[in-house]
Amino acid sequence: MRFLKSGRVVISAAVFVLLTFVFLDPYHIVPVIVLDVLTALQAGPSLIKIGSGFYPGLIVLAGIIAVTLLWGRIYCSTLCPLGTFQDIINRIPQWISRRNKRRFLFQKPFAAVQYGIAGLSVIGVFIGSIFLVNLLEPFSNYVRSINAIGNPLIISINNLAASTAIRWGYFGISQLAFRQFDALALVMPVLFLLFVGVLTYKKGRLFCTMMCPVGGILSILSRMSFYKISIVPGQCKDCGLCEKICKARCIDAKNHTIEFSACIGCMNCIDACPTGGVQYIFKRREQEPAGTPQGEDKSRRKFLGSLALIPALRLVDRAKSDQTADTLSRYAQAKRKPIAPPGAISTKHFTRTCTACHLCVSECPTQVLYPAGFEYGLSGFFQPKMNYSAAYCNYDCTVCGEVCPTGALRKLEKPEKKLTQIGKAEFQKDDCIVITKKKDCGACSEHCPTKAVRMVPYENRFLPEVHSEYCIGCGACEHACPVSPEKAIFVAANEFQEKAQKPVQEIVPKSAQQQLQDFPF
Amino acid sequence: MDRRTFFQKSLGMSALLGAALAGKHESLFAALSSSKSGKTVDLVALKGGEPEVMFRKGIEALGGISAFVKRGQKVAIKPNIGWDVLPERAGNTNPKLVGEIVRQCVQAGAKQVFVFDHTCDNWQRTYQNSGIERAVKDAGGIMVPAHTEGYYQDVKIPAGKNLHDAKEHEILLESDVFFNVPIVKNHSSTRMTSAMKNLMGNVWNRGAWHSNDLHQCIADFATYRKPALNIIDAYAIMKSNGPRGISQNDVVVLKAQLLSTDIVAADSAAAKLLGSDPNEINYIRMAAEQKTGRMDLDHMNIAKYSF
Numbered sequence: 001m002r003f004l005k006s007g008r009v010v011i012s013a014a015v016f017v018l019l020t021f022v023f024l025d026p027y028h029i030v031p032v033i034v035l036d037v038l039t040a041l042q043a044g045p046s047l048i049k050i051g052s053g054f055y056p057g058l059i060v061l062a063g064i065i066a067v068t069l070l071w072g073r074i075y076c077s078t079l080c081p082l083g084t085f086q087d088i089i090n091r092i093p094q095w096i097s098r099r100n101k102r103r104f105l106f107q108k109p110f111a112a113v114q115y116g117i118a119g120l121s122v123i124g125v126f127i128g129s130i131f132l133v134n135l136l137e138p139f140s141n142y143v144r145s146i147n148a149i150g151n152p153l154i155i156s157i158n159n160l161a162a163s164t165a166i167r168w169g170y171f172g173i174s175q176l177a178f179r180q181f182d183a184l185a186l187v188m189p190v191l192f193l194l195f196v197g198v199l200t201y202k203k204g205r206l207f208c209t210m211m212c213p214v215g216g217i218l219s220i221l222s223r224m225s226f227y228k229i230s231i232v233p234g235q236c237k238d239c240g241l242c243e244k245i246c247k248a249r250c251i252d253a254k255n256h257t258i259e260f261s262a263c264i265g266c267m268n269c270i271d272a273c274p275t276g277g278v279q280y281i282f283k284r285r286e287q288e289p290a291g292t293p294q295g296e297d298k299s300r301r302k303f304l305g306s307l308a309l310i311p312a313l314r315l316v317d318r319a320k321s322d323q324t325a326d327t328l329s330r331y332a333q334a335k336r337k338p339i340a341p342p343g344a345i346s347t348k349h350f351t352r353t354c355t356a357c358h359l360c361v362s363e364c365p366t367q368v369l370y371p372a373g374f375e376y377g378l379s380g381f382f383q384p385k386m387n388y389s390a391a392y393c394n395y396d397c398t399v400c401g402e403v404c405p406t407g408a409l410r411k412l413e414k415p416e417k418k419l420t421q422i423g424k425a426e427f428q429k430d431d432c433i434v435i436t437k438k439k440d441c442g443a444c445s446e447h448c449p450t451k452a453v454r455m456v457p458y459e460n461r462f463l464p465e466v467h468s469e470y471c472i473g474c475g476a477c478e479h480a481c482p483v484s485p486e487k488a489i490f491v492a493a494n495e496f497q498e499k500a501q502k503p504v505q506e507i508v509p510k511s512a513q514q515q516l517q518d519f520p521f
Numbered sequence: 522m523d524r525r526t527f528f529q530k531s532l533g534m535s536a537l538l539g540a541a542l543a544g545k546h547e548s549l550f551a552a553l554s555s556s557k558s559g560k561t562v563d564l565v566a567l568k569g570g571e572p573e574v575m576f577r578k579g580i581e582a583l584g585g586i587s588a589f590v591k592r593g594q595k596v597a598i599k600p601n602i603g604w605d606v607l608p609e610r611a612g613n614t615n616p617k618l619v620g621e622i623v624r625q626c627v628q629a630g631a632k633q634v635f636v637f638d639h640t641c642d643n644w645q646r647t648y649q650n651s652g653i654e655r656a657v658k659d660a661g662g663i664m665v666p667a668h669t670e671g672y673y674q675d676v677k678i679p680a681g682k683n684l685h686d687a688k689e690h691e692i693l694l695e696s697d698v699f700f701n702v703p704i705v706k707n708h709s710s711t712r713m714t715s716a717m718k719n720l721m722g723n724v725w726n727r728g729a730w731h732s733n734d735l736h737q738c739i740a741d742f743a744t745y746r747k748p749a750l751n752i753i754d755a756y757a758i759m760k761s762n763g764p765r766g767i768s769q770n771d772v773v774v775l776k777a778q779l780l781s782t783d784i785v786a787a788d789s790a791a792a793k794l795l796g797s798d799p800n801e802i803n804y805i806r807m808a809a810e811q812k813t814g815r816m817d818l819d820h821m822n823i824a825k826y827s828f
Contacts, residue, residue, distance in 0.1 A: 159671070163671070169633070171635075171663050171664070171665055171666075174666035174668075175666060175668070175669040175671050175672065176669070177668065177669050365643050365645065365646060366643045391643075394605060394642060394643050394646060395605070395642075396605060396646070396650075397643075397646070433731065433732055437732070437734070439733075439734040439735065439736075440710060440711065440734075440735050440736060440803070441710060441731045441732070441735055442709050442710025442711070442731075442735075443710065443728070443731045445709035445710065446641075446708065446709050446710050446764055446765070447641060447765070448765070449765055449767075450767065451709075451762050451767055454709070455709045455710065462709075462710070480641075480728075480731075482728040482729070482731040482732040483732070503767045503768075505761075505762070505767055505768060505770045505771070516568045516569075516775050516776065516777050516794070519566050519568065519777075519793075519794075519823075519825055520793040520794065520796075521566070521789075521790050521793050521818040521819075521823065
């Protein structure tokens with residue numbers, strides 16, 4: 001049965017390396033279709049995406065559920081990148097020295113806590129708070145962190161290579177622009193990986209058996225698994241190797257029991273047992289060791305108790321300050337409301353379904369997408385928003401909706417995207433250079449792809465004029481406006497994304513279409 | 522001397538002789554073309570041909586590409602590659618024209634031919650979708666990125682009234698020859714974009730121009746470095762909703778091209794092609810007042826060609 005463990009290692013390594021690469025790759029060489037397949041393998045986002053109707057990736061989710069119902073939480077040791085991350089942390093001491101081999105001891109699972117977190121996460125999603133998922137969902141947290149930490153490093157290396165190459169007359173490597181720096185967006189991911197790393201070093205895969213909401217859901221399913229890893233009484237020689245090697249700490253070798261609901265399916269025990277005494281056995285119902293019914297009861301009570309936290313979840317969600325200070329300028333007022341990317345349907349839909357995995361942030365070619373702080377509320381921390389100080393949304397680009405694994409961003413076809421109004425431009429005449437400096441400018445109108453911003457004669461100059469029915473809120477005008485720090489033209493968010501009117505155009509008369517008859521000079 | 526060295530030496534000699542003859546022939550030809558009317562050509566205007574065909578004729582009228590590019594020199598070409606739009610939208614310089622210029626520079630023995638622009642839209646998409654990246658690479662040129670501040674260096678503009686310094690792309694500082702290759706377009710800020718306005722893509726900090734009297738800054742920057750030649754693409758021109766345009770309805774196929782070493786003269790003629798009065802475009806007037814070039818088209822020796 002050795003192939004079980006080695007097969008598991010190969011799959012997990014492949015998924016881990018690919019996902020890590022995708023989130024570090026600054027050139028976006030991985031095609032969207034591959035990204036879609038990779039993220040469809042992730043249970044967390046796929047579970048959220050159920051809400052947006054059928055899509056082919058759901059078959060993968062059904063497969064994951066089926067596998068769990070057959071053999072338990074194998075998902076946690078194969079497809080989950082955070083699981084593999086912890087396995088690597090576990091391995092490090094052993095790589096340094098053979099003698100550092102980790103030894104684990106059985107620990108009674110924290111089932112109540114885990115089911116509490118899983119239950120609250122699910123209920124949260126239903127009542128509109130994604131806080132716990134955002135905080136603990138393993139895929140999103142791993143890839144978001146690796147992107148936040150790795151991206152600046154990769155860009156530094158690339159730029160060093162680019163400047164060296166140019167000195168030698170090679171122009172094939174181009175400089176890359178750093179994403180706008182934000183302390184929170186860097187510190188939080190570092191803290192998260194540090195937390196999981198230290199936890200793994202001290203306690204094995206406790207994150208997975210106690211805090212992970214996806215693990216919790218799969219754990220409930222694995223209680224009903226047809227096949228469970230078990231110690232075969234006759235073949236066990238009581239060496240205890242299986243317990244020592246169990247990262248999930250769910251094997252009680254002394255009592256010959258395995259808490260299968262906490263088993264993360266790594267198969268290390270099957271591989272380690274010298275006598276073949278640890279095996280998958282057909283066992284629909286877990287045989288409860290004596291004394292557990294009481295414990296079960298307790299955990300059920302604790303789980304129900306945790307439901308009392310639901311109102312707290314609502315409070316967390318409401319924590320965003322709704323009061324708009326009248327003393328603020330119109331610009332400052334508008335900028336308090338973050339603008340969700342195109343395809344978000346509404347701010348509400350977006351903030352309730354985005355797990356902040358930052359795949360869109362990583363893939364966005366203009367880097368206009370940027371992790372929010374708490375602008376979306378406490379629950380929506382790190383969900384991406386449009387950052388027009390860094391860039392503006394490319395008119396012909398639909399990448400963010402194509403890659404979103406949770407359905408928070410709907411996939412938009414190009415013609416639809418070009419009419420999707422995510423916000424409206426507002427013009428503050430009194431701040432405009434044409435008024436304040438009495439000089440021509442027009443940078444806003446120049447960049448506008450729909451000519452919602454037009455230049456109209458004003459005194460002996462030209463002044464911008466916004467026709468918001470044509471505006472799609474791409475932010476080109478705001479980005480280009482040279483007035484600082486508060487722009488004279490800026491986009492205010494649409495709570496609900498609307499459909500802009502098709503840009504109207506005078507058709508150039510046929511006579512003008514003719515070629516030049518004579519030079520006009 | 523054995524047979525082998527004899528062959529080598531005689532081959533070398535004949536190559537040298539050939540090169541000398543060719544050089545002589547070209548200069549003879551250049552002299553002929555400029556002496557056709559007795560005085561030098563101020564402006565070449567062409568119409569009715571394909572972009573690359575018109576350029577071949579136009580550059581010939583100015584003495585051929587070798588009058589501008591010497592063997593071993595580095596050439597920088599600055600087309601307008603501002604917007605992520607396809608060639609038929611005429612938002613960027615015609616890729617066929619850019620490709621032909623690169624090809625001729627390479628044939629003239631240029632060491633390297635660089636093409637770049639500080640794009641407005643995302644640079645990678647814009648380089649690609651404009652068709653210019655492909656055309657340049659096929660012709661043997663090098664596309665140089667210009668999208669981060671790291672590519673730019675501080676330069677002084679001593680003759681500037683409002684604009685005294687700028688961050689200019691380093692490839693310009695490295696190159697021996699600079700060709701300015703804009704497209705004529707309607708422009709919402711400045712009425713027209715053509716040769717002088719195109720130079721805005723040479724610098725990083727364009728925002729400062731917008732907040733510091735755009736017209737004067739454009740005129741000021743034209744005093745800084747005179748392009749060896751301005752080649753204005755007017756094959757298809759954007760008559761409305763410029764500089765980005767909304768759709769192909771903004772585009773008129775004019776099939777024209779202008780070449781001039783005088784950037785002000787080139788822009789004045791371009792304005793007329795667009796149907797505007799050059800006097801109403803402030804930066805042209807300002808540049809003429811600053812003696813950067815001439816705008817009196819009526820008193821110029823204009824070589825006109827029709828196909």
